Amino acid sequence: MITFDLAEASVRDLNQRLHDLPADTNERAWRVLNPKGAHALAAGLERPIEVLIEGHVGYYCAGMNKEATVVIDGHCGVGVAENMMSGEVRVKGNASQSAGASAHGGLLVIEGDASARCGISMKGVDIVVGGSVGHMSGFMAQTGTLVVCGDAGQSLGDSIYEAKIYVQGKVESLGADCVEKKIGEHHLAKLSRLLTRAGIKADPRNFRRYGSARKLYNFHIDHADAY
Amino acid sequence: MCGIVGLFLKNPAMRVDLGKHLSVMLVGMTERGPDSAGIAVYHRPTGANQCKLTLFHADPHYHWRQVGGGLGEGLGCEVDIEIKANHAVVTVAADEAAARRWLKENHPELRIMGYGHLMEVYKDMGLPAEVVDKYGIRSMEGSHAIGHTRMATESAVTTEHSHPFTAAPDMCLVHNGSLSNHNNLRKWLRRRGHEFETDNDSEVAARYFAHRLGEGASLPEALEAGLADLDGFYTFTMGTLDGFAVLRDGIACKPAVLAETDDWVAMASEFRSLANLPGVEDATIWEPKPAVVYTWSLQ
Numbered sequence: 001m002i003t004f005d006l007a008e009a010s011v012r013d014l015n016q017r018l019h020d021l022p023a024d025t026n027e028r029a030w031r032v033l034n035p036k037g038a039h040a041l042a043a044g045l046e047r048p049i050e051v052l053i054e055g056h057v058g059y060y061c062a063g064m065n066k067e068a069t070v071v072i073d074g075h076c077g078v079g080v081a082e083n084m085m086s087g088e089v090r091v092k093g094n095a096s097q098s099a100g101a102s103a104h105g106g107l108l109v110i111e112g113d114a115s116a117r118c119g120i121s122m123k124g125v126d127i128v129v130g131g132s133v134g135h136m137s138g139f140m141a142q143t144g145t146l147v148v149c150g151d152a153g154q155s156l157g158d159s160i161y162e163a164k165i166y167v168q169g170k171v172e173s174l175g176a177d178c179v180e181k182k183i184g185e186h187h188l189a190k191l192s193r194l195l196t197r198a199g200i201k202a203d204p205r206n207f208r209r210y211g212s213a214r215k216l217y218n219f220h221i222d223h224a225d226a227y
Numbered sequence: 228m229c230g231i232v233g234l235f236l237k238n239p240a241m242r243v244d245l246g247k248h249l250s251v252m253l254v255g256m257t258e259r260g261p262d263s264a265g266i267a268v269y270h271r272p273t274g275a276n277q278c279k280l281t282l283f284h285a286d287p288h289y290h291w292r293q294v295g296g297g298l299g300e301g302l303g304c305e306v307d308i309e310i311k312a313n314h315a316v317v318t319v320a321a322d323e324a325a326a327r328r329w330l331k332e333n334h335p336e337l338r339i340m341g342y343g344h345l346m347e348v349y350k351d352m353g354l355p356a357e358v359v360d361k362y363g364i365r366s367m368e369g370s371h372a373i374g375h376t377r378m379a380t381e382s383a384v385t386t387e388h389s390h391p392f393t394a395a396p397d398m399c400l401v402h403n404g405s406l407s408n409h410n411n412l413r414k415w416l417r418r419r420g421h422e423f424e425t426d427n428d429s430e431v432a433a434r435y436f437a438h439r440l441g442e443g444a445s446l447p448e449a450l451e452a453g454l455a456d457l458d459g460f461y462t463f464t465m466g467t468l469d470g471f472a473v474l475r476d477g478i479a480c481k482p483a484v485l486a487e488t489d490d491w492v493a494m495a496s497e498f499r500s501l502a503n504l505p506g507v508e509d510a511t512i513w514e515p516k517p518a519v520v521y522t523w524s525l526q
Contacts, residue, residue, distance in 0.1 A: 037499030056498050056512070075512060077498060078482065096482070096514055115514050116479055134479075135517065 002027055007034040011041060021047045037077065042070050045087070062089045065106060081108045084125055097134065100127045103144070109198045116153065119146040122163055128198035138165050138210075139175065147194060149202050157210050161217075165210040166191055168202060177216040183209045229390075229403040230256025230376040230496045231483070233464040234504075235471035235523055238490035239370075241505075245270070246367030248504060250359045252493070253374040255500035257355050260376025263389040264358040265350025267399040267466055270369025273344045278323035278396070281340040281348045282315045282330070283386060291315045294334055301329045312361045314340065316347055323396055338387065338424070343397030345468055350375075350389040370525060373466045375401040382427060392430045394421075394437035397468040402429035403496060404481045406459035432457060436465065446470045450520040462515075464494050469525040479517035486510040492523050 004014050014032065021027060025047060032053040035041055039058040042051045045068035053061070056074035065084040072080070075093035084103040091099075094112035101117070103125035110118075113131035117139055124144045132150030139155075141163030151169035158175020164187075165178075174180075191204040232252040236242055246268065253264060273279050282294075295308035295317060302325060307318040319326045323342050330337055341348030349362040355376045359365060375390035382388050391399035406412070409428035412435060417423070421434045435457065439449035446465075450472055453463075462481040465472040473494050475483055486493045486501045488510045495501050498512070515521055 036502035037497060039499075056502070058497060058499055075498070094514070097479070116517070 001029040001031050003031045003033060005033045006036065006038060011038050014041070015043060018042060018045055018047075018049070018051070021049065023047065025049070035074070039077070042068070045070070048087070056093070065089060075112070080110075081106070081125070084108065094131070100125050103127075105144075107197060109200070111200070113150065119144075119163070122146065126194055126197075128194060128200055130200050132169065135172075136175070138163060138178075141165070145190075145194060147191065147198075147207070149200060157212075159216055160210075160212045162212060166204075166207040167210065168207045171208075171210070174210065177213050178210055179213045181209045181211045183207070228259050228378045228380070230259030230500070231374070231401050231403050231462060231464050231494065232256060232496070232500050233371070233373040233401075233466070233471060233473070233494040235371040235492045236369075236490065237492065237523075241490055242270075242370055243368045245369040245372055246364045249367075249372045249374055250365045251503050252495055252500040253355045253359060253364075253376060255502075256374075256376040256496060259496055260378045261354055262379050262384045263350065263352045263377045263386070264355040264375065265348065265377075265389045265391050265401075266358075266362075266364060266372055266374040267341060267346055267348045267391045267393070268364070268367050268369050268372040269345045269397070269466060269468070270347070270367055271345070273318055274320070277318055277320050278326060278342060278344060279316055279318045279347065280323070280326060280330070280342040281346075282317060283338040283340050283350075284313055284336065285386070287313050289313065294330075294337070297333060298326065298329055301333065302326065311349070311363065313351070314349055314362065339393075341391075341393040341399060343468065345370075346393075346397045346399060346466070348391055348393060348399060350391070351386055352384060352389070371466055371471055373399065373401050373464050373471075387425050388427055390429060391466075392427070392433035394430070394433040395440060398433075398437055398440065398466070400429065400433040400436060400463055400465045402432055403462045404460035404476070406432060406457060406461065408458040412456065428459070432461070432463065440467075446472055446524070447520050447522050450474045450522070454518055454520075462496070471523045473515050473521040475515050475517050475519075477518040483515050484512065485515050485521065486512045 030051045035055040037058040043063040046066045048067040050069045058077040060079045062070040063082045067087045069088045071090045079098045081089040082101040084106045086106045088107045090109045095110045095114040097116040099114045099118045100108040102121045104123045108127045111130040116134035118133040118137040120139045122141045122144045126145045128147045135153035138157040142161040146165045148167045152171045155175035157178030188204045299306035302321045304320040309316045390401040406428040409431040462483045463474045
């Protein structure tokens with residue numbers, strides 16, 4: 001394992017080294033010390049490497065991730081794994097707002113709580129939150145799955161497209177065009193697989209499923225009040 | 228964009244290092260606010276029959292001594308004056324309102340940055356590190372302090388527009404965000420006798436909270452009232468003689484992180500300003516919830 005200490009080198013040095021790794025690199029295991037809330041740590045990775053960050057990180061950690069596995073042993077700031085394409089990002093603590101924003105693929109696991117706007121505009125990522133999420137989570141979520149083992153704040157799934165949302169706890173309120181849907185056997189099987197992949201213990205049968213009522217897709221004069 | 232920091236010491240043994248820790252926190256927010264910086268520090272209490280005022284004049288060679296002499300003669304009392312760059316801390320053995328009135332009448336060119344028994348306010352243009360050095364913030368002891376780093380987006384970069392804003396003795400406010408109903412609130416406060424010094428929306432918030440506290444509200448009650456009356460985006464941090472408060476609006480777009488140990492409570496826009504506090508590795512760290520009032524007070 002290669003240890004990189006941010007007390008001795010800059011974030012730019014770290015990210016450049018990770019970006020410069022060739023496709024057939026043997027330097028596949030990395031450990032980052034003293035993150036101290038720095039922004040954009042391990043952003044833009046494109047190789048199937050593993051990066052363990054020991055401490056709390058700032059904004060946009062592991063943003064645009066492709067193929068890499070990034071583990072944050074601490075809390076993270078705004079926009080963790082934003083625009084992730086593939087790979088896995090795991091936060092052992094809590095995440096600030098907009099976790100997994102616009103992410104196209106991969107798996108984002110937040111073992112603690114995520115705050116507002118978790119999964120905003122998600123485009124295919126799977127997000128599993130061990131705790132609760134804040135208000136406006138899943139806002140305009142297009143596709144992918146958001147699993148919340150705790151509670152969800154106000155306006156869950158506002159203006160949602162085709163993403164699927166599963167919540168085990170209470171939902172404070174649903175946003176415009178987001179409705180509860182029936183949960184079938186194939187949903188339970190998919191949710192079960194996702195929870196297993198995320199390493200989070202929960203019984204899929206305790207979850208409720210939410211998704212789009214598909215009434216805001218096109219302008220309809222009878223729905224003018226909802227816009 | 229702006230940066231906010233605040234440090235409230237529960238353990239009196241740490242007071243000697245207040246300025247040292249706050250300076251690191253403030254400099255940590257440089258990227259969020261490189262235009263100007265300000266701090267309010269609660270330290271060096273005056274005697275019971277005294278008050279102190281922090282005054283500002285842009286001219287570094289301003290005739291502070293003459294002003295001090297005039298103030299002493301005018302009010303018939305002892306005046307002590309300490310000059311720090313283009314600020315002066317004036318300690319007066321008189322009522323604070325009388326001292327402010329005399330200064331406004333006789334030296335309208337001066338700006339009163341803060342007043343009370345405990346609070347001093349320093350704010351200036353430049354990088355936070357430059358402001359910290361200029362006013363010797365690192366060596367200041369005290370019980371609590373709040374700071375602001377400003378990146379001006381809608382009004383000029385001047386000392387006047389810098390935070391913290393003061394609106395009552397020993398009370399100050401820093402703000403990250405923008406209020407949308409500040410014009411109406413300013414009118415509302417003017418009708419109730421409040422005078423304004425700038426067109427800044429954050430000054431409106433400071434005077435609003437001062438108004439509520441003046442009506443007899445407790446610190447938590449004043450902030451609760453603000454949730455109903457202030458419209459817009461805000462993360463506020465407020466200091467009073469013996470209190471410290473944090474409030475975010477219901478949408479909570481503007482960032483905030485709180486950390487607490489047995490020894491201290493600290494607030495910052497981002498965690499990186501808290502990362503070097505002693506004992507932070509064992510602190511409880513959380514993001515203040517939207518529309519929830521957080522307050523602490525000295526026992």
